[in-house]
Amino acid sequence: MNNISNIFKEKNLKLTPQRYAIYKFLKSVKTHPSAEMIYAEISKDYPTMSLATVYKTLKTLIELGLVQELNVGEDNFRYDANVAIHPHIVCLNCGKVDDIENANFDNLKTDVLNYTDYDVLSYKLYFYGICSECKKGR
Amino acid sequence: MNNISNIFKEKNLKLTPQRYAIYKFLKSVKTHPSAEMIYAEISKDYPTMSLATVYKTLKTLIELGLVQELNVGEDNFRYDANVAIHPHIVCLNCGKVDDIENANFDNLKTDVLNYTDYDVLSYKLYFYGICSECKKGR
């Protein structure tokens, strides 16, 4: 069984309420929040939560491979508990970040081998455009 | 004629030596430097250059569509005077950022239309791996 509880145990890390809350929140949400947004949300249930804890927990979760970091071009990072490589799309109007679901772009990793002498390990793909809500309101 | 000089004139912007130096430097280089790196380099020729000027000039150049901003996952931005959409590859070992040249991934923009209801305007594609120099030194 490879749930969080076990992953933490294997690494001698404690699955504290704070850590669990952050992970559970990230899992439950599709908005790809920033550290600040996570902090604001979790603070409702854990009034003593510190922003430093959010940052430190996110770093741990990333090291454990439970969370990935997105950099869509803002001055901060966003976080995604879906660690599968998948494209994202950013609304240039409202800033929303969505998943591109069901699309498979994994051929990119092999295609690119013809154009580089790097060993290619992974990739990030971001699309930019206008979301349907913003299209309406124009 | 659509050189920088004219583009600036059209917008009532002054083509100062500083601005020109920054643009020329970015054009001449394939390293995708950060603001700090640009500042360090340009300072050699313009000892009075201020870091604030570098940042402000980069912003102007971006607005004019002469430069694009990259965000490969560092805590700072990198800049590229090649404004054509093209993929980049980052060495996870030494941090170098290279262009992927001659590859055409523009079908991505139309492919993705089947998986989103956004109007898709552009995309950014970053590969991550190990460069050939770093492979040798292992």
Add this chain to the structure above:
DNA sequence: CTATTAACAAATAATAATTACAAATTAGGA
């Protein structure tokens, strides 16, 4: 059951990248 100890959370200080501001300077047209 208690003492020990390592991991942790919280608060706050520190750092790094970027931006804002105010005063001095300069580009480029009249």
Add this chain to the structure above:
DNA sequence: TCCTAATTTGTAATTATTATTTGTTAATAG
């Protein structure tokens, strides 16, 4: 050459993130 708005510069301020410190928690040995 002169004028003026735009620009540069130095510095202060801001923002995101990380480090440090101190008190707390939880697992475990005795």
